[in-house]
Amino acid sequence: MNAPTIRLWDPVVRLFHWSLAGAFLANYFFTEEGENWHRWFGYYAVAWLVVRLVWGFVGTPAARWADFWPSRARLSEHLRALISGQPYHRLGHSPLGALVMILMMALMLGLGVTGFLMEEVDYFWGADLPLQIHELCANGLMALVGLHIAAALFESYRLRENLPLSMVTGRRRKLSEH
Ligand code: HEM
Numbered sequence: 414m415n416a417p418t419i420r421l422w423d424p425v426v427r428l429f430h431w432s433l434a435g436a437f438l439a440n441y442f443f444t445e446e447g448e449n450w451h452r453w454f455g456y457y458a459v460a461w462l463v464v465r466l467v468w469g470f471v472g473t474p475a476a477r478w479a480d481f482w483p484s485r486a487r488l489s490e491h492l493r494a495l496i497s498g499q500p501y502h503r504l505g506h507s508p509l510g511a512l513v514m515i516l517m518m519a520l521m522l523g524l525g526v527t528g529f530l531m532e533e534v535d536y537f538w539g540a541d542l543p544l545q546i547h548e549l550c551a552n553g554l555m556a557l558v559g560l561h562i563a564a565a566l567f568e569s570y571r572l573r574e575n576l577p578l579s580m581v582t583g584r585r586r587k588l589s590e591h
């Protein structure tokens with residue numbers, strides 16, 4: 414039996430997501446540090462950050478910052494549900510998911526800025542600090558990505574719905590009436 418689904422994530426959100434994931438993993442594991450591919454993957458990801466920032470104001474309803482901004486009230490509601498073992502089911506980002514999303518975007522921006530300083534600004538040539546911050550951002554982002562993937566799988570199990578697939582097809586199951 415196929416449950417009815419609705420279109421939730423528009424193509425911009427999905428392209429943004431897999432571009433960010435691909436560029437991050439490529440640079441963390443495969444490209445030569447600081448070389449051409451590394452730089453271009455990094456700038457590609459930063460360009461998507463800008464697109465996504467704007468899309469959060471003009472895009473489809475579930476893509477908008479206002480829809481999922483993790484305010485204190487939303488975060489505490491989500492935390493309470495988590496602590497009491499209730500699944501938190503909504504068609505869109507959960508508050509804690511959104512918080513992690515924003516932190517991941519900030520660290521990606523940090524990677525772009527420190528990479529730019531190391532590569533393009535003579536003043537920082539050979540300086541230690543940008544590299545240290547770059548490394549910190551890369552490892553911090555890797556930790557958040559681990560948490561993000563674990564949470565996506567955990568919530569998929571609890572909701573009996575394939576959330577990663579929704580970032581591919583854009584579709585989510587309709588909420589059933591309780
Ligand atoms: C590897 C680096 C990754 C990064 C940096 C990343 C980052 C993000 C960001 C920024 C969003 C918000 C999307 C938006 O609203 O525009 C998001 C959502 C999401 N990501 Fe990832 N992601 C990564 C990998 C993955 C992987 C491997 C999976 C699959 C297991 C995954 C599953 C999801 C899901 C299911 C959502 C939507 C969550 C929801 O329903 O609220 N992500 N991710």
Ligand code: HEM
Nearest residue numbers: 437440441446447452455456524525528529531532548551
């Ligand atoms: C997706 C974004 C990025 C990721 C995940 C990433 C990741 C990394 C990692 C893990 C290292 C090794 C740090 C260490 O030595 O411990 C590194 C080094 C470096 N990255 Fe990136 N980076 C990104 C973007 C950029 C950008 C946009 C630039 C430049 C425009 C850049 C330039 C460099 C340079 C110059 C080094 C140091 C090479 C050396 O050891 O001298 N990175 N990066």
